[in-house]
Amino acid sequence: MKDKPYAKFSSDEKATVISLALEDFNVPCQLSEKANHVSECNLSSASNEVQVRIGTRSTFDSNLGLVISCLGSAVGTGNIWRFPRILASNSSSKGSLAFYIAWIILLFCWSIPVILLEYVLGRFTRNSVPVAFTKFLGKYSVWIGGWLVTSVFFLSCYYPVIIGWCFYYLYKSIALKELPTTEEAGEAIFNEFTGNSYLPVIVQIVAVLVTGVFLFGGIRWIERANMILVPLLLCIVIFTFGWSLTREYAEVGIAFLLTPSWNSLADSSLWIAAASQNAFDTGAGMALLMTYAIYVSRDAQIVKYSMFIPITNNLVSIYASFTLFSTVFSTMVMDNPTLTRSAIVKIIQTTGPGSTGLTFTWIPVLFSKVGIFGRVLCSLFFLCLSFAGISSLIAEVQVYIVTIKDFGVSHKIAVAISVAGCVCVGVPSAISLQFLENQDNTWGYALIISGLLLTLIPIFYGPLRFRRIVVNIPESTDWRVPLFWVPIIAFLVPLQTITLIGWWIYNSITTDENWYRLTFTSVTSTLVEWSILIVVLLVANLVAVRVRGDRLFEKARQYGSDPYDPSTYERNTDADLVGPE
Structure with missing residues (x-):
């Protein structure tokens, strides 16, 4: 320190x-x-x-620690569990290339601009999301920051369920006499576990408690854990990727991934899924990186990080998808040479609701083919995936811990409240795969709206002024953000968000005759959940303003810089400083 x-x-x-x-x-x-x-x-x-x-605010000990921690907040089960299943769900019978194209376009046109916006807001304000909105847009904008925080809260409540699955598979990798060698054997293990009434809840609680331990320890514990676990996970991911490509008939799976189905690009659900996955992959719209940026020094190279971290993160997703699909196609073709590609895709898409069991069914099958070291590698894989998930969950929970603390609550009490809330709200997702799929869709799509809401700050503050004062600070040796970032963040990102959400709603209504029913996967369920949250946040904002008035977040606002008071701007390049110089 x-x-x-x-x-x-x-x-x-x-x-x-x-x-x-x-x-x-x-x-x-x-x-x-x-x-x-x-x-x-x-x-x-x-x-x-x-x-x-x-x-x-406490700071990271090194720039490397910051980069690894931010990478750890992004790299996790979202890459290795969620990306392959979303890719499978949005693949046509011909191939998956259309989804890759949409996903890569949105990485550069949506995710990276939003990530940069998060970084500079965190560094400039040194505050939680609601306080940052208050500084720029006034006391009646607290509900907007509240949307980002509560969206991440609900997401972080079902996320430990997946981490708990990783814990369970770590145990099974060690305890099983032999790893499953077929799809049927792998799926039987998954179904037996998820069909259990209490075991998924237990491992979900364990995942949250482990996260709580690191959060009690503070930013230094987070940094040290990530410095070991994230590089180890990346090494194992690269090894499994290389090994999967050596398997017989692996090229069939690779060919499927790289085959386009151009008609799919006209499907709104593909684009909304690609945008949601980008947000989930990179953390854009979650305020994770905005929260970590509170603890960076004034001269941190955050523009470079905004490019390096999401690109590296998405490469991990590509490796994971190539690994899974080459393994699945190789195993399927060897076991049943008469299966067509469309038949194999159908099997992938039905491995649990929304392909939720894809990674957990097939990764043990892959390692069973490695030989004597297969069990060791499988155990290491799920160990590192567990803690990569923990590192992501740490970042998610930290978003609302910082928010709670800005209400004057101590760090330890804020952690205790956050851990308890995460456990209680996450139990339904641990019990029901259908409810988990609903939460994943609802709050995954909500991240796209969060990206739109973040752009309101530079839009109303003035995008040129925002770039000059908040982004391109004079004393920094970081890359200078060019002028074309202004129309991207002020026009392109909002336009993309409104178009995607509107297109998705229209397409859902016109293609699903039961769209109005409250089912786990209907568009109406998602819109109802969002509407309830907005009403609650608006009422809470009005009550808070009536009770506190201009004293709302009075102490918290003294951290960092006030965008309308140049005397508070940080100037020191070592500046972890808060308040007046």
Whole structure:
């Protein structure tokens, strides 16, 4: 942890110093080498000044730790479990290339611009999402930040269910006499586990509790865990990718992935799924990277990170899909040479509701073919996938921990509240695969709307002004964001979002005669859940403004910079500073 610089305040500013000298992220503020409280600080009658250490956000120990932690927040079960299943669900009988094309287009036209927006907002405001919106758009915009936070909350409640599956498969990889060698054997293990009434709930709770331990430890524990686990997972993913390509008939699966079905590009569900998966893959719209950016130094290379991290993350998704599909097609063709490609795709798409069991059914089958080291590699794979999932869950839960703390709650209590809420709300997803699929669709699609809401900040603040003051800070050695980013973030991203959501709703209504029914997968269910959330957030915002008025987030707003007060802008390149210089 870097030492924080000293700052001097006159005696009439002592109240401001006291309000800033708060415990944040489990790191106590120190006023001198020995003092631990503001009241112990001596006021000099001669100089009428008091010397203190400024209460700050804790920071990452290194840029590498930041990069690995941000990569860990993105790389996880979303790449290895969710991407192959979404790809399978949106593949035609001919191939999957159309989905890849839509997914890559949206990476550069939607995800990366939104990710950069998140980074610079976190670095500039040093605040949670609702407070950041309050600083830029005023006290009646808290509900907008609340949408982002609650969307991530609901997503993080079902996400531990998948991590729990990883824990279970880690255990089975060690305990089984032999790994399953066929699709039927692999699916039997998955169905036996998910059909159990209590075991999925137990492992879901364990996943949340493990996450809670790291969150109690603070940003340094998160950084150290990610430094070991994320590189190890990437090595295993690359190894399994290479091994899967050596299997007989693996080229059949690769050929399927790279075969286009151009008609699919006219399907709105493919584009909305590609956008949702991009958000889930990279963390765009989740405010994960905005939250981590609170803890970066002023001169961190965040424009470079905004390009490097999502591209690397999506490469992992491509490796995972090639690994799964080459394994599935190879095994299927060898076991039953008469199967057609369309028949194999049908089997993939029905491996659990929405292909939820695809990765867990087929990865053990792949490692069973490796030989004597197969069991070891399978165990390592699920171990690293478990903790990659944990690293992503840490980032998700941290979003609402920081928000709770901005209401004046201590770090430990905020963690306890977050962990308890995550466990309770996640239980239905652990019990029912259909409910899990509903939550995955509802809050996965909500991330697209979150990206739109984030663009409201530069739009109303002024996109050119935002680029000059918030993005391209003068003292940074980072890449300069070019002028063409302005129309992308102010026009293209909002237009894409509105078009995709509108197209998806229209297509759902016109192609599904039961669209109005409240089923797990209907568009009406998703819209009802969103509407309820919006109403609750609007009412809460109005009540908070009526009760607190201009004092809403009064203490929290003293962190970071105020976009309308140049005197608060951070200038120090070592600047973990908060409050006035």
